[in-house]
Amino acid sequence: MTPAKNKSSRLPKQTPVSLDSLPALPQMALAPISTFALEDNSQAQALMPRVTDKVVTYNPTYDELTRPFVGPANPKGDTSLKRKNMLTGYAEEQAFNDAAFRVQHRTFKALGYARDPSLGAGGFAGDEARAANNDGRDILDIKSTNDESKEIKKKRQKKGNAGVLDGEDAYKGPWAAYTDPNASSSEASSSSDEPASDEEPQGAVTPISSEPLGFKEKTQFHGSSLYDYMGRTYMHVPRDLDINLDKDPGEQDCFIPKRRIHTWVGHRNGVTSLRFFPRHGHLLLSSGMDSKVKIWDCYHDRELLRSYSGHTKTVKDICFSNDGKRFLSASYDSYVKLWDTETGQCISRFTTDAIPNCVKFNPEEDKQDQFVIGTSDRKIVQFDVNSGEVVQQYDHHLGPVNSILFVDENRRFMTSSDDKSIRVWEWQINVPIKFIADPAQQSMPTLALHPSGKYVTAQSLDNQILVFGATDRFKPNRKKVFKGNNCAGYGIQMDFTADGQFLMSGDSGGYACFWDWKTSQMKSKFKAHSKALTCIAAHPQETSKVATAGLDSMINYWD
Numbered sequence: 001m002t003p004a005k006n007k008s009s010r011l012p013k014q015t016p017v018s019l020d021s022l023p024a025l026p027q028m029a030l031a032p033i034s035t036f037a038l039e040d041n042s043q044a045q046a047l048m049p050r051v052t053d054k055v056v057t058y059n060p061t062y063d064e065l066t067r068p069f070v071g072p073a074n075p076k077g078d079t080s081l082k083r084k085n086m087l088t089g090y091a092e093e094q095a096f097n098d099a100a101f102r103v104q105h106r107t108f109k110a111l112g113y114a115r116d117p118s119l120g121a122g123g124f125a126g127d128e129a130r131a132a133n134n135d136g137r138d139i140l141d142i143k144s145t146n147d148e149s150k151e152i153k154k155k156r157q158k159k160g161n162a163g164v165l166d167g168e169d170a171y172k173g174p175w176a177a178y179t180d181p182n183a184s185s186s187e188a189s190s191s192s193d194e195p196a197s198d199e200e201p202q203g204a205v206t207p208i209s210s211e212p213l214g215f216k217e218k219t220q221f222h223g224s225s226l227y228d229y230m231g232r233t234y235m236h237v238p239r240d241l242d243i244n245l246d247k248d249p250g251e252q253d254c255f256i257p258k259r260r261i262h263t264w265v266g267h268r269n270g271v272t273s274l275r276f277f278p279r280h281g282h283l284l285l286s287s288g289m290d291s292k293v294k295i296w297d298c299y300h301d302r303e304l305l306r307s308y309s310g311h312t313k314t315v316k317d318i319c320f321s322n323d324g325k326r327f328l329s330a331s332y333d334s335y336v337k338l339w340d341t342e343t344g345q346c347i348s349r350f351t352t353d354a355i356p357n358c359v360k361f362n363p364e365e366d367k368q369d370q371f372v373i374g375t376s377d378r379k380i381v382q383f384d385v386n387s388g389e390v391v392q393q394y395d396h397h398l399g400p401v402n403s404i405l406f407v408d409e410n411r412r413f414m415t416s417s418d419d420k421s422i423r424v425w426e427w428q429i430n431v432p433i434k435f436i437a438d439p440a441q442q443s444m445p446t447l448a449l450h451p452s453g454k455y456v457t458a459q460s461l462d463n464q465i466l467v468f469g470a471t472d473r474f475k476p477n478r479k480k481v482f483k484g485n486n487c488a489g490y491g492i493q494m495d496f497t498a499d500g501q502f503l504m505s506g507d508s509g510g511y512a513c514f515w516d517w518k519t520s521q522m523k524s525k526f527k528a529h530s531k532a533l534t535c536i537a538a539h540p541q542e543t544s545k546v547a548t549a550g551l552d553s554m555i556n557y558w559d
Contacts, residue, residue: 219344
């Protein structure tokens, strides 16, 4: 037998390769092996390195060490690689709390420098020379002497007149500038040890006397004759008519008007409110965006009788006293004024430095010397006419107060606000006895009382008129809802016919809408104005006469 050949001899002959000819392998730096173990995964997550770290305390992976600063995975830079430290993302730790930041912000505005947290305790940003001169003190630590404070006050412009809008004597109030560029309102207010004697504190309730305050109220009679043949003015209730204007309202059945019988023209830019003379209705009072109040004759020649001028901005609301001899006007110029209806004289002025949105006399005969206003700073303020002083404040609303309505035999009153709620108050008690709110409830800018005194309607901005009880429970009546008018964005007045059979309101398209009170069905809707109809009032004695007004500045009389 021949011996078997070695298997290696069958393999092809391989060429030896030199190590020097092989390509160089990339060198890898191995991190030291960790000498401890992490039992908690949250601890491991907390030790995740950042891209800017140069020293690590554990063995990171290769991907963690080589992740890019920018690129497709991180197009906005290294900030997006920071891990979350709060629910919504990453937030750096603050160097100042909120109070300290406000102090430094005021210091920078007033003095030109502030502490720089990135430079340590002794670093300042801004005017470093001034900071060194003041030893780094902030605005709270620097106090001027009385002489220096007086010099600063002399450099401030005058407050101006509250009744002047433009010009040299325009009202500036607490916003008056300083003629010295180095002085500022922040510096002066913080450097003074004593309050300025010529300025009133912000938000204070300031009863105003009847003395003129730089502006003069005016009145003008426009009628054909101031007195009749018996020496009586227009305040006298006419007796030569085919209707008795002295009877109790609501004794006759009322109807929906069908035609326009007269149009009064005199206001400009729109009419904001309409009020018939109490009980009799022979006069119609109107307020407009032209800052004037006018009174019109509803019978005989139906002419403009008198204009009352004294406000500098739009008159928002008006209210007669029970006898009609006086009325109140509330304006955007922050003043409420008491007028004599017959002579046009301004009797008193009242203000709270906030815009009065609504005003109401107390309907009780023994409380006709008191009235309440709802203001833009969320308060209801009660004034005494005789003394001019504030008697009570009601301040539980969370938004501007839009409407006030007396209910429950005038022992209580309801208020609506932009906070989408209705609150019920006892007279002179600053604690609401009822709070009406609902998550689906919208703001209700106007309220109206049914002639029976048992129900209150509220014009809601979701194009609905809601109904609430006017007695002890003040419960919403969800089965009685009036729909069909578009009122979103407008505070549109509502009113009832004298017998309470029909509810009426306006529409943003200029329509007058009438509903049956019992069935909640719309009975009539007709075009009354070319623009939004915001004011509607039913005659207290006539069976079918209604006055409407809106943004087209015309007052239409319907029958």
